[in-house]
Amino acid sequence: MAPSSGRRAPPTAEELEERDIVGINKETVTNTVSNDYPDNYANEEQAWDKDVFRQNFRVQWHENKQFEAQFSLIGVDASIANAFRRILIAEIPTLAIDTVFMHNNTSVIQDEVLSHRLGLIPFTGGKKGLREWMGFWRKPADGEGTYDTTFDNNTISLKLKAKCTHNPSAPPNSKDPRELFHNAHLYARDITCEMLGGQPKYFSGADRIRPCNPDILITKMRPGQEVDIEMHMHKGFGWDHAKWSPVATASYRLMPTITITKPIVGEDAEKFAGCFMPGVVALEPVTRQEARVKGSGFEGHEGELKAVVKDPMRDTVSREVLRHDEFEGKVKLGRRRDHFIFSIESTGQWDSDELFVEAVKTLKKKCQVLRPQVTNMVYTY
Incomplete structure (x- = not known):
C-alpha cells in the first residue's frame, strides 16, 4: 500500500500529550520508541523552526553546589541529552x-x-x-x-x-x-x-x-x-x-508524571500518599467550594483529606500504587519524553555547573566540524 501524501488535520491537545508521555502501566511500558526523525510525524508539516525550539527549550536548575548539581533539560530529544551525558563522562579533559x-x-x-x-x-x-x-x-x-x-x-x-x-x-x-x-x-x-x-x-x-x-x-x-x-x-x-573523567557520575532520568483521574479522599488518600516517596503526594482538606460542585467526586467530603500531586520529580516510579485495587482507574503514571533531570557529581577539578557549560561548548565544536562535511556531502551527490 502506497503511503498517504495528504496532510492530516492538526493533532489535538490529547494527541500531543500522548506523544510526549511514556506510559507506565502495571506490567508494561508503552510509547517508548522514538521515530526516525524526532518530533516529525507522517502527513504533518513540522519543519524544524529555531524560534519554536527557543520558545520550548528551557534549563531549570534545582541544585548547584561545587561538587553536585541537578538541573532539568526541557524541550530536547533523547539523542541530545545523551550526547551531553557522554561528553560529560568522556570528552572534557x-x-x-x-x-x-x-x-x-x-x-x-x-x-x-x-x-x-x-x-x-x-x-x-x-x-x-x-x-x-x-x-x-x-x-x-x-x-x-x-x-x-x-x-x-x-x-x-x-x-x-x-x-x-x-x-x-x-x-x-x-x-x-x-x-x-x-x-x-x-x-x-x-x-x-x-x-x-x-x-x-x-x-x-x-x-x-x-x-x-x-x-x-x-x-x-x-x-x-x-x-x-x-x-x-x-x-x-x-x-x-x-581516571581522566571529570565526573564521578553523570546521569539523567525522565521527569515522572502522576495524574489523578478520580478523587481520592479519606483513608484511601493516606494510603495513596504512602505508595510514593515522601514529598511526592500531599494531603489537603476538601474545601467547601469543591464539595458543592456536582460531579466533582467531593460531594459530602468537605473537610476530609484529599490526595494531590505536590512534587512528581521526587518520584522513583516504583509502580507501587498500581498494585492496589482501590486505586484502579484513579491514577495514571508516566514519564515526560522531553524532560531530562540531570545529576552531575564532579570529582573536584571542575565545578559541577562548569562541567555542563563545557559540555555545551564541546558539542558546539563538534557541530562546527560536522556542518561543512554535511554541506560538502550534499553538494557532492
Missing part, C-alpha cells in the same frame, strides 16, 4: 597521574595495584593553568626517552616518599597503629608537588596542585616498609581512561 616511577616499594600492595590507586586520586589546581596553559603530553616514539617529550607545560611532577618506623613516644597501652608508628598510613595529602619551569606562575598559593580530598588512603605500612615513588601527571580524556 582533566589532569591525572599517568606515569609512575616505582623506585622502591616494600609495602604489601603490589607495584601495579599501587600505581592504579595513585592514578585514580583526583587532583585540582589553578583553573587557568590547568585549562589554558597546560597542554597534552605526547608519548615518546621509538628511540625517544621519557623526558624527550616532557616539558613544564605538559607534565606535573609529584613525589611520595615515606618510611614506617616505631614511635618511641607512643602511649604504652595504645593499640592504634597511627600512634604506635610513624607513617603507618599514607594519605593523598602526603604526596608532594615539585614545581618546574613556569609552573609556579600558575600553581602557587591557593592555586597549588593538590588532591581534591586529602584524606584518601593510599596504603598502610608497618616498621621496615617504605615507598619511594615519582609520578608524572598528564592531561587526558575519559575515553582513554576513567
Whole structure:
C-alpha cells in the first residue's frame, strides 16, 4: 500500500500529550520508541523552526553546589541529552597521574595495584593553568626517552616518599597503629608537588596542585616498609581512561508524571500518599467550594483529606500504587519524553555547573566540524 501524501488535520491537545508521555502501566511500558526523525510525524508539516525550539527549550536548575548539581533539560530529544551525558563522562579533559616511577616499594600492595590507586586520586589546581596553559603530553616514539617529550607545560611532577618506623613516644597501652608508628598510613595529602619551569606562575598559593580530598588512603605500612615513588601527571580524556573523567557520575532520568483521574479522599488518600516517596503526594482538606460542585467526586467530603500531586520529580516510579485495587482507574503514571533531570557529581577539578557549560561548548565544536562535511556531502551527490 502506497503511503498517504495528504496532510492530516492538526493533532489535538490529547494527541500531543500522548506523544510526549511514556506510559507506565502495571506490567508494561508503552510509547517508548522514538521515530526516525524526532518530533516529525507522517502527513504533518513540522519543519524544524529555531524560534519554536527557543520558545520550548528551557534549563531549570534545582541544585548547584561545587561538587553536585541537578538541573532539568526541557524541550530536547533523547539523542541530545545523551550526547551531553557522554561528553560529560568522556570528552572534557582533566589532569591525572599517568606515569609512575616505582623506585622502591616494600609495602604489601603490589607495584601495579599501587600505581592504579595513585592514578585514580583526583587532583585540582589553578583553573587557568590547568585549562589554558597546560597542554597534552605526547608519548615518546621509538628511540625517544621519557623526558624527550616532557616539558613544564605538559607534565606535573609529584613525589611520595615515606618510611614506617616505631614511635618511641607512643602511649604504652595504645593499640592504634597511627600512634604506635610513624607513617603507618599514607594519605593523598602526603604526596608532594615539585614545581618546574613556569609552573609556579600558575600553581602557587591557593592555586597549588593538590588532591581534591586529602584524606584518601593510599596504603598502610608497618616498621621496615617504605615507598619511594615519582609520578608524572598528564592531561587526558575519559575515553582513554576513567581516571581522566571529570565526573564521578553523570546521569539523567525522565521527569515522572502522576495524574489523578478520580478523587481520592479519606483513608484511601493516606494510603495513596504512602505508595510514593515522601514529598511526592500531599494531603489537603476538601474545601467547601469543591464539595458543592456536582460531579466533582467531593460531594459530602468537605473537610476530609484529599490526595494531590505536590512534587512528581521526587518520584522513583516504583509502580507501587498500581498494585492496589482501590486505586484502579484513579491514577495514571508516566514519564515526560522531553524532560531530562540531570545529576552531575564532579570529582573536584571542575565545578559541577562548569562541567555542563563545557559540555555545551564541546558539542558546539563538534557541530562546527560536522556542518561543512554535511554541506560538502550534499553538494557532492
